[in-house]
Amino acid sequence: MNIFEAVKENVTARQAAEMYGIRVNRNGMACCPFHDDRYPSMKVDKRFHCFGCQADGDVIDFAARLYGLNNLGAAMKLTSDFGISYDNKGRASPRPVKKKISEELRLKQAELQCCRILSEYNHLLGKWKTEYAPETLGEEWHPLFVEALQKQTYTEYLLDTLLAGTTEEKAAIVKEHGKEVIRIGERISGLVARHKAGRDEHSRLAPTGTDGR
Structure with missing residues (x-):
């Protein structure tokens, strides 16, 4: 069993996605990290496939795309992160021993989480502004309109740094603003839940036809 076979035998694309900070829902769907994806469009299981940008492949392809590596580099990273041992001929043990997540990996997970939340928040701010x-x-300004005016430029700055900044700049964003971003994520979840509940209630009360049936 070579290194590629050992990785694919022991790690699924879903396990890698979750290890690297991508939230996968109970239906196996996630926001695709390979394009600007505001709503889950990537199916993740043993393999992955994005219905938006058409990215597709196995766990090695996933790690290679995510970190800009070739297939060998991606396989080596996966063996390291999932504790799969292999010798200098590329032969690997089929039974990995999962090791403690490294500080570098924790930082990458935090960066991805912050990026996802801030992308969603920035989308909402643009929507509120309109x-x-x-x-x-003479009309009194709505609080959400005021928030959009105050926060969108700042939010875009944080996003730009997380997407294109240096490693040190990204780490500083996570360290200095991580808790703030988590609170924003919790607030967004609450807003989405209330909106969905209101929409469901409206659908339940609305008549289905002109005769009220």
């Missing part, structure tokens, strides 16, 4: 914009000069 939907809640005052229609007349």
Whole structure:
């Protein structure tokens, strides 16, 4: 069993996605890390496939895309992160021993989580800026419109740093703003849940036809 076979035998694309900080829901769907994905469009199981950008492959392809590695580099990273031992001829043990997640990996997971939350928040801010914009000069400004004006430029700065900054700059964002971003994520989840509950209630009360049936 060579290194590629050993990795694919022991690690699924879903396990790798979750290890690297990507949240996968109970249906095996996740926001694709390979394009600007606001809603889950990537199916992750033994393999992965994105219905948005068409990215597709096995666990090695996934790690290679995520970290910009060739297949050998991706396989070596997976063996390291999942504790799969192999010798200098590329032969690997089929039974990995999962080791403690390294500090580097924890940081990468935190970066991905912050990036996902801030992307969703930035999308909401843009939506609020349009939907809640005052229609007349004397109209009182909606709190969500005010928040969009105050927070969007700052949020875009944090996102840009997480996407294109140096390793040190990304680490600083996570260290200095991580807790703040987590609170934003919790708030977004609450807003989405309330919106869904209101929509479901409206659908339940609305008539299905002109005769009320």
